[in-house]
Amino acid sequence: MNNLAIRVENVGKQYKLGGKKTSYRTFREAILNSLTGPVRWLKGKQQPVETFWALRDVSFEINHGDAVGIIGRNGAGKSTLLKLLSRITNPTKGRIELYGRVASLLEVGTGFHPELSGRDNIYLNGAILGMSRLEIGRKFDEIVDFAEVEKFLDTPVKHYSSGMYVRLAFAVAAHLEPEILVVDEVLAVGDAEFQKKCLGKMDDVAKSGRTVLFVSHNMGAITQLCQNVILLNKGTLETFAKASDVVQQYLSSGGDTPDVSFDLSLKPNSAALIARVWLGGANGEPIPAADVNQSFAIGLELLVRRKISNAEISMRISNTLGQPLFTTNLSDESGTEKEFQAGNYKYLINIPMHFLAPDTYSINIAIHEPFVEVLDQHEQAMSFEIKETGSRMWRYNKLGYGNILVDFPWKEIS
Amino acid sequence: MSDQIAKLDSSKTSPSLVIQPQRGWVALELKDLWRYRDLLLILTWRDIKVRYAQTFLGAAWAVLQPLLTMAIFSLIFGKFAKLPSDGIPYPLFTFTALLPWQLFAFALTNASNSLINSEKLISKVYFPRLVIPISSVLPGLADFAISFIALIGMLIYYEVPLSARLLSLPVFLILAILSALAVGLWFSALNVEYRDIRYVVPFLTLFWQYATPIAYASSLIPEKWRLLYSLNPMTGVVEGFRWALLGGADLNKTVLVSALIIILLFLSGMAYFKRMESTFADVI
Numbered sequence: 259m260n261n262l263a264i265r266v267e268n269v270g271k272q273y274k275l276g277g278k279k280t281s282y283r284t285f286r287e288a289i290l291n292s293l294t295g296p297v298r299w300l301k302g303k304q305q306p307v308e309t310f311w312a313l314r315d316v317s318f319e320i321n322h323g324d325a326v327g328i329i330g331r332n333g334a335g336k337s338t339l340l341k342l343l344s345r346i347t348n349p350t351k352g353r354i355e356l357y358g359r360v361a362s363l364l365e366v367g368t369g370f371h372p373e374l375s376g377r378d379n380i381y382l383n384g385a386i387l388g389m390s391r392l393e394i395g396r397k398f399d400e401i402v403d404f405a406e407v408e409k410f411l412d413t414p415v416k417h418y419s420s421g422m423y424v425r426l427a428f429a430v431a432a433h434l435e436p437e438i439l440v441v442d443e444v445l446a447v448g449d450a451e452f453q454k455k456c457l458g459k460m461d462d463v464a465k466s467g468r469t470v471l472f473v474s475h476n477m478g479a480i481t482q483l484c485q486n487v488i489l490l491n492k493g494t495l496e497t498f499a500k501a502s503d504v505v506q507q508y509l510s511s512g513g514d515t516p517d518v519s520f521d522l523s524l525k526p527n528s529a530a531l532i533a534r535v536w537l538g539g540a541n542g543e544p545i546p547a548a549d550v551n552q553s554f555a556i557g558l559e560l561l562v563r564r565k566i567s568n569a570e571i572s573m574r575i576s577n578t579l580g581q582p583l584f585t586t587n588l589s590d591e592s593g594t595e596k597e598f599q600a601g602n603y604k605y606l607i608n609i610p611m612h613f614l615a616p617d618t619y620s621i622n623i624a625i626h627e628p629f630v631e632v633l634d635q636h637e638q639a640m641s642f643e644i645k646e647t648g649s650r651m652w653r654y655n656k657l658g659y660g661n662i663l664v665d666f667p668w669k670e671i672s
Numbered sequence: 673m674s675d676q677i678a679k680l681d682s683s684k685t686s687p688s689l690v691i692q693p694q695r696g697w698v699a700l701e702l703k704d705l706w707r708y709r710d711l712l713l714i715l716t717w718r719d720i721k722v723r724y725a726q727t728f729l730g731a732a733w734a735v736l737q738p739l740l741t742m743a744i745f746s747l748i749f750g751k752f753a754k755l756p757s758d759g760i761p762y763p764l765f766t767f768t769a770l771l772p773w774q775l776f777a778f779a780l781t782n783a784s785n786s787l788i789n790s791e792k793l794i795s796k797v798y799f800p801r802l803v804i805p806i807s808s809v810l811p812g813l814a815d816f817a818i819s820f821i822a823l824i825g826m827l828i829y830y831e832v833p834l835s836a837r838l839l840s841l842p843v844f845l846i847l848a849i850l851s852a853l854a855v856g857l858w859f860s861a862l863n864v865e866y867r868d869i870r871y872v873v874p875f876l877t878l879f880w881q882y883a884t885p886i887a888y889a890s891s892l893i894p895e896k897w898r899l900l901y902s903l904n905p906m907t908g909v910v911e912g913f914r915w916a917l918l919g920g921a922d923l924n925k926t927v928l929v930s931a932l933i934i935i936l937l938f939l940s941g942m943a944y945f946k947r948m949e950s951t952f953a954d955v956i
Contacts (some may be wrong), residue, residue, distance in 0.1 A: 369792070388708070
């Protein structure tokens with residue numbers, strides 16, 4: 259019996275290099291190119307267009323009723339894969355077969371218009387996601403119920419709190435009834451309560467025999483929701499196997515060594531770039547995982563191409579749910595931004611022991627001129643684990659006691 | 673839902689959708705467009721609703737614009753320059769032409785910028801991209817309907833007798849929308865790759881307005897230039913409007929030439945748009 263939902267065969271996607279924003283051409287260039295083209299061709303010097311493969315030779319099959327997670331680091335090709343499956347962009351190579359109606363949810367609230375009321379936006383967003391007016395009308399009450407916005411249905415959504423906005427947006431999407439649902443990391447928004455609700459809804463979708471493809475950095479959600487997981491690495495499919503196995507491989511092994519070097523050619527024009535981030539011991543020597551009973555450091559290498567006068571480097575540490583725990587800045591001690599001359603720089607950011615609880619953490623890092631320009635930025639630049647080697651809280655491990663270890667004094671008073 | 677389930681059953685043997693690299697000319701996939709007709713309507717309705725949401729005078733703008741333009745034209749071209757208006761009161765003569773023209777100019781500008789204004793939609797969700805330019809030309813019809821009421825008032829005021837020719841007005845209305853969409857399809861797709869279009873369109877519409885018999889009668893154009901002149905698709909539309917509403921001599925081949933040009937532009941615009949469609953998300 260053929261129960262196939264998705265077949266992906268040797269799919270590759272090639273992008274022109276230079277970043278999205280610089281790829282608009284002007285008439286002048288186009289005209290110049292067409293004029294000089296024949297000359298260049300005669301001289302045999304065809305100008306090579308710089309390209310890179312965001313995805314290459316990816317093949318897999320998914321059956322109806324499966325919930326499959328997709329994981330991998332920044333630039334592994336997760337978003338590209340989702341965009342191909344949801345027909346937003348076309349593959350450069352290969353073939354994708356889809357058996358059944360596909361709906362994709364790459365962003366919460368796509369097409370929401372701030373001036374329109376909640377009611378209007380439900381219809382608008384529903385139609386954008388591919389529902390007919392009839393379908394939306396039929397599910398309208400359910401959507402409103404799920405989003406808990408009855409009282410504000412006729413208020414323009416620009417007056418909504420961000421929580422309400424996200425709830426409404428997800429509610430519309432959650433009531434799509436496709437055979438195949440493709441979801442990007444949309445659960446990183448909203449409060450924990452609502453995230454739970456969303457996960458529950460997606461679980462229902464999967465249990466009702468439909469196919470779910472789910473990209474996330476939240477390993478907890480991935481293992482909870484998916485039987486199988488695809489691990490992408492630098493555009494190729496590394497593993498496709500049982501969820502817990504793949505997540506373990508991703509978190510512990512070479513798939514995610516906490517030492518990441520970034521491709522500097524991707525941003526040829528940026529004045530400053532983050533070149534490498536790694537997890538190190540107190541003196542910066544690379545280590546595979548941190549120990550709750552040892553202090554450790556995050557290492558950072560920068561490449562500065564041109565002088566920058568007011569640069570700031572910020573590092574944010576988040577837990578597995580994507581909730582930020584704290585941010586540390588280069589200027590925290592000096593109080594002022596730094597002037598950088600062209601060159602290479604290295605930093606060690608020391609983190610004391612008995613501060614972060616044993617768990618997996620991720621790092622977001624940015625070099626920027628505050629409120630002027632972000633020069634380079636890596637969301638989920640790297641994740642690392644702090645091992646439980648016997649902290650005060652070890653007995654409560656995995657009970658969700660929080661991410662910060664404290665030893666505040668308790669005094670009995672009468 | 674029932675058709676979806678049927679689809680699922682038939683999918684046991686063959687895929688319901690195959691995604692492959694796309695190069696060169698492709699089919700128009702009008703069936704796919706038809707499936708998204710509700711989105712087309714809702715986007716049109718959104719544009720109408722949003723446009724006047726935060727303006728003080730609201731829908732009155734739809735009448736004010738052509739009325740004020742008519743007043744200026746009447747003063748400068750009618751009264752001072754004394755341009756001929758084929759024996760029709762000048763204000764009525766120019767207002768009848770301004771209605772389809774403003775519909776066209778508004779729709780063309782909207783359509784040309786429609787794709788780049790929908791960048792977020794295009795990079796985050798799939799639907800037939802043709803929905804975007806098509807839904808951007810339709811809101812102009814709301815303005816047209818409002819200012820058409822003003823035109824009826826003027827026809828009554830000037831005691832213009834109406835004839836059966838009035839029944840042909842929808843044809844010219846469709847031609848006006850179609851020509852805006854035809855040029856808009858080309859421009860919106862070009863605009864994604866060449867942002868110059870954004871600057872070209874305002875200039876072009878200004879230039880185009882004077883190449884169309886709005887402030888003057890086309891009888892002003894020397895006979896030997898007439899054929900060239902009728903290559904402007906809006907010439908035929910404007911003449912058709914005057915013919916249907918104000919009476920006068922029978923229509924000549926100008927209208928036919930214009931209609932042919934419109935259809936040619938429209939078909940080539942559709943083909944070019946579909947050809948470029950698969951690259952929009954990568955470039956925009």
